[in-house]
Amino acid sequence: MSKLTDVPKRILIGRALRSDRLGETLLPKRVALPVFASDPLSSVAYAPGEVLLVLSIAGLSAYHFSPWIAVAVVVLMFTVVASYRQNVHAYPSGGGDYEVATTNLGPKAGLTVASALLVDYVLTVAVSISSGIENLGSAVPFVVENKVACAIGVIVLLTLMNLRGVRESGTLFAIPTYVFVAGVFLMIAWGAFRAVVLGDDMHAPTADFEIKPEHPGLAGFALVFLLLRAFSSGCAALTGVEAISNGVPGFRKPKSRNAATTLALMGLLAVTMFCGIIALAAATDVRMAENPAKDLVHNGVPLGPGYVQDPVISQVAEAVFGHGSFLFVVLAAATALVLFLAANTAYNGFPLLGSILAQDRYLPRQLHTRGDRLAFSNGIVLLAGAAALLVSIYGADSTRLIQLYIVGVFVSFTLSQIGMVRHWNRLLATEKGQAERRHMIRSRAINAFGAFFTGLVLVVVLLTKFTHGAWVALLGMCIFYVTMTAIRRHYDRVAEEIAAPDAPSEDTARPSRVHSVVLVSKVHRPALRALAYAKLLRSDTLEAVSVNVDAEETRALREEWERRDIDVPLKVLDSPYREVTRPVIEYVKSLRAQSPRDVVSVIIPEYVVGHWYEHFLHNQSALRLKGRLLFTPGVMVTSVPYQLESSEAAKLRARKRQDWAAPGSVRRGPAERAKDSSPRT
Numbered sequence: 001m002s003k004l005t006d007v008p009k010r011i012l013i014g015r016a017l018r019s020d021r022l023g024e025t026l027l028p029k030r031v032a033l034p035v036f037a038s039d040p041l042s043s044v045a046y047a048p049g050e051v052l053l054v055l056s057i058a059g060l061s062a063y064h065f066s067p068w069i070a071v072a073v074v075v076l077m078f079t080v081v082a083s084y085r086q087n088v089h090a091y092p093s094g095g096g097d098y099e100v101a102t103t104n105l106g107p108k109a110g111l112t113v114a115s116a117l118l119v120d121y122v123l124t125v126a127v128s129i130s131s132g133i134e135n136l137g138s139a140v141p142f143v144v145e146n147k148v149a150c151a152i153g154v155i156v157l158l159t160l161m162n163l164r165g166v167r168e169s170g171t172l173f174a175i176p177t178y179v180f181v182a183g184v185f186l187m188i189a190w191g192a193f194r195a196v197v198l199g200d201d202m203h204a205p206t207a208d209f210e211i212k213p214e215h216p217g218l219a220g221f222a223l224v225f226l227l228l229r230a231f232s233s234g235c236a237a238l239t240g241v242e243a244i245s246n247g248v249p250g251f252r253k254p255k256s257r258n259a260a261t262t263l264a265l266m267g268l269l270a271v272t273m274f275c276g277i278i279a280l281a282a283a284t285d286v287r288m289a290e291n292p293a294k295d296l297v298h299n300g301v302p303l304g305p306g307y308v309q310d311p312v313i314s315q316v317a318e319a320v321f322g323h324g325s326f327l328f329v330v331l332a333a334a335t336a337l338v339l340f341l342a343a344n345t346a347y348n349g350f351p352l353l354g355s356i357l358a359q360d361r362y363l364p365r366q367l368h369t370r371g372d373r374l375a376f377s378n379g380i381v382l383l384a385g386a387a388a389l390l391v392s393i394y395g396a397d398s399t400r401l402i403q404l405y406i407v408g409v410f411v412s413f414t415l416s417q418i419g420m421v422r423h424w425n426r427l428l429a430t431e432k433g434q435a436e437r438r439h440m441i442r443s444r445a446i447n448a449f450g451a452f453f454t455g456l457v458l459v460v461v462l463l464t465k466f467t468h469g470a471w472v473a474l475l476g477m478c479i480f481y482v483t484m485t486a487i488r489r490h491y492d493r494v495a496e497e498i499a500a501p502d503a504p505s506e507d508t509a510r511p512s513r514v515h516s517v518v519l520v521s522k523v524h525r526p527a528l529r530a531l532a533y534a535k536l537l538r539s540d541t542l543e544a545v546s547v548n549v550d551a552e553e554t555r556a557l558r559e560e561w562e563r564r565d566i567d568v569p570l571k572v573l574d575s576p577y578r579e580v581t582r583p584v585i586e587y588v589k590s591l592r593a594q595s596p597r598d599v600v601s602v603i604i605p606e607y608v609v610g611h612w613y614e615h616f617l618h619n620q621s622a623l624r625l626k627g628r629l630l631f632t633p634g635v636m637v638t639s640v641p642y643q644l645e646s647s648e649a650a651k652l653r654a655r656k657r658q659d660w661a662a663p664g665s666v667r668r669g670p671a672e673r674a675k676d677s678s679p680r681t
Helices: 002-013 019-025 029-045 047-058 060-090 096-105 107-137 141-145 147-163 166-198 221-238 242-246 255-283 312-321 326-341 343-359 377-393 398-404 407-428 434-498 525-537 551-564 581-594 612-616 620-629 645-659
Strands: 296-298 514-519 541-548 570-574 599-608 635-643
Touching: 029 047, 029 107, 029 166, 029 221, 029 242, 029 255, 029 326, 029 343, 047 060, 047 221, 047 255, 047 312, 060 096, 060 221, 060 242, 060 255, 060 407, 060 434, 096 107, 096 242, 096 343, 096 407, 107 147, 107 326, 107 343, 107 377, 107 398, 107 407, 107 434, 141 147, 147 326, 147 343, 147 377, 166 255, 166 312, 166 326, 221 255, 221 407, 221 434, 242 255, 242 343, 242 407, 255 312, 312 326, 326 343, 343 377, 398 434, 407 434, 514 525, 514 581, 525 541, 525 599, 525 635, 541 551, 541 581, 551 570, 570 581, 581 599, 581 620, 599 620, 620 635
Parallel strands: 514 541, 514 599, 541 570, 599 635
Antiparallel strands: none
16 A cells, blocks of 8 residues: 555655755745745736726726826835835744734734635635636637636646645746746836837727726716725735745745845836736726626627637737737746746745644644655645635636635735734833834834735725625635634643643552453464463453354354463353444443452454555454543553564565665665765666
8 A cells, every 4th residue: 555655656746855954945035936926926917907897897987097006006015015024024933924913912813814814825826726727718718618627637736746845846936937027027118118219009909999887977985986996906916925924934044134035026026017017008008897798899889798808918918019929929828827826825825824823733733744845735735625625616717716815815914014013112112222223113114004004905805895705705714713713722621631730640640450351252373462462461350351243153262262271261241232342342341330440451453464455354343442442441452463474475565665766765775874865866
């Protein structure tokens, strides 16, 4: 069984890495940028389109508000980036928003932030994959016809890549991310050159269309609400910013400074690309509509259900580079690919946060341990499962999924910045140095403005998106919060229950006597070995126990017992209903009832087999007995193994596998070479 599972595992995720090689998995800034910032960088592929889609409700006249919405998003981006640069310097341990909120606002606030981030990470994977599938589907019909299956397939592929380790997956993801960024910057520069220097008229493929407004003539509060909704949709460009503060331990030293530099670079790139695409969309007369079949009109006729609305970035690229040109194709391919890879931000943030929460006993402890490739494998698999479930429920529809988006991230933004304000207040109360105080006051002002701005955006998002699906994200946050609270309560209860007392207790007191019971069904080698072991224990009372389920077998057992003159008394338990487990349990309980201060030691002979299918043929009664006896106080269960020939063959196969260099296997030399940890090829 080990051979069947180990070889494919090594082929898929590579050879296992020693714990002392963790430092080799740390990331330089050039790799950390695509690893931790692929989500906000790729969001410029759909965030401008979301703004125009919302504005189209009021008609073409509302498009002139898009530059102002872009300015508001830019101010918010710079505010969040500046605020998080304070976070990574003050809390470099990798807890990010969760640690900030827990330390300064209390465990409940920290758990709220953690719940929001976990939901946001799952949604990041679902939205990014679904959006990438839709972009790819415009060119490959098979993908559109099988959206859910293709999306889940991409999730599985990304999961395997991340199981290979952060550094290895980051190197793979760096190339398409940088190609996408370079392509967008080239498009912006060439578009500006054509418009300003050459004076060319660039027209998007939808430039000649008209927009039929759903609500023409909006004014007053209705217009303000529409603009706020468009702004909240544009805020999708900020998702993933917090991943860098959570991923500080993954950076090379100096960790905080490298993380802060990566944050600043990410913010500058994202803002420039977002504003450039918005500007080019206005210059090339891009037209978008929430319901293009009815609301986009050409020559007075609606386009109809057969029309496929391309994303804003695709329309702008076609206007700037020309349809079918090499640069247009390269940017289109890079956009689709980077949308898939945007999920990698969550694949790095979710497992790391899950590990910290597991360490704090809010999640199962299995999430705290690293896998073969020094990645948090259990967290990666859990994220993939949750995202796949969400994609299945929503049919890989990014339009429906994106309504759930950004609620969680702004909850964490706001509580984190409030926590940072309290952090600086606490330090200012004791700091006497003027230079340090000026630095702290400036940092507090940045975080205070960030708390106010992100809190305002959170209110806007909740008001404008709640009925469009944001309530599902809030429900997910509540489920995570309740689940993690219950897990912590369980761990606390267990820790309190098993804590060693200072004074002597019944756990440290020696039992009065030990009554050993050896379970036997026949006189064979496993039974004789178990009896020999039981005699070695020198118990106060030793007896063999058998259950009478077949009169002939029981009579044969008695005769063989007497013939061999075994010096251990044999007790046979009646079982009129041919059960094995219940009579033994009742007998053991009766022994405990007669002498509560005695300990009953139940010794069970077991077969050790070499093939996985043999487990179904042996030891089933022993497993049931052990499972039941675990719930009986004062009873100790001991297994005495007896190795069958098939187990010896399995041992021989294992020894041969050690000498066989399977693809990606860990090669271990003899003991005297243990110091040589360099990888061999």
